[in-house]
Amino acid sequence: MRVDQYLWCIRLFKSRNLASTICKKGQVKVNGQKVKPSREILPHDQIEVRKDQLWRTFEVLDIPKSRVGPKLVALYVIEKTDPSVFENQELQNLTGSIRREEGTGRPTKKDRRDLDELEIGETEEEKEDL
Numbered sequence: 001m002r003v004d005q006y007l008w009c010i011r012l013f014k015s016r017n018l019a020s021t022i023c024k025k026g027q028v029k030v031n032g033q034k035v036k037p038s039r040e041i042l043p044h045d046q047i048e049v050r051k052d053q054l055w056r057t058f059e060v061l062d063i064p065k066s067r068v069g070p071k072l073v074a075l076y077v078i079e080k081t082d083p084s085v086f087e088n089q090e091l092q093n094l095t096g097s098i099r100r101e102e103g104t105g106r107p108t109k110k111d112r113r114d115l116d117e118l119e120i121g122e123t124e125e126e127k128e129d130l
Contacts, residue, residue, distance in 0.1 A: 001040065001041050001063045001064075002037060002038055002039065002040065002041070003019075003023060003028060003030060003035055003037060003038075003039045003040075003041050003047070004016055004019040004020040004023050004037035004038075005019070006041045006047075006060070006063070006064075007019040007022075007023075007028070007047075007049065008067065009064045009066065009067045009068060009076075010058075010064070010068065010073050010076055010077050011067070011068070011070060011073055012049060012051070019037070020037040022049070022050070022051070023035060023036060023037040023039075024036070024037060027049065027050035027051075028047065028048070028049050028050075029047070029048040029049075030045055030046070030047055030048075031045055031046050032046070032048075041060055041063065042060070042063075043060050043061060043062055043063065044059065044060060045059075045060045046058070046059055046060075046080075047059075047060060052089075053089075054081075054085055054086075054089055055081075055085075056079065056081045056085075057079070057080040057081050058077045058078065058079055058080060058081075059077065059078045059080055060076070060077060061075065061076055061077060061078060062075065062076050063076070064076050
């Protein structure tokens with residue numbers, strides 16, 4: 001089975017076209033080598049996929065005949081990604097910077113002061129605790 005079709009069958013991507021595009025961008029590795037979408041997958045292959053800015057690792061257990069239901073995915077693949085990678089990603093999401101809505105233009109002087117207060121307010125509270 002082709003690698004793009006396999007990634008679609010195990011529900012890693014919504015469509016086969018998405019899986020194929022990711023392969024073409026070089027964000028899929030099989031046994032440590034970047035692959036084209038047409039690369040054949042065999043049981044016991046190691047697949048690395050870059051999705052949501054994370055490299056996730058999977059081991060192929062078996063090849064499905066067609067797209068499988070979410071409950072049956074565990075029969076065909078095991079995720080071997082280190083859990084600390086997900087913890088780091090979650091910490092980065094929590095400590096993200098202040099974001100503005102797209103299309104609202106540049107902040108006004110008052111908006112800028114409010115943003116600075118938020119950023120400075122956190123450090124002043126830490127200083128008061130000391």
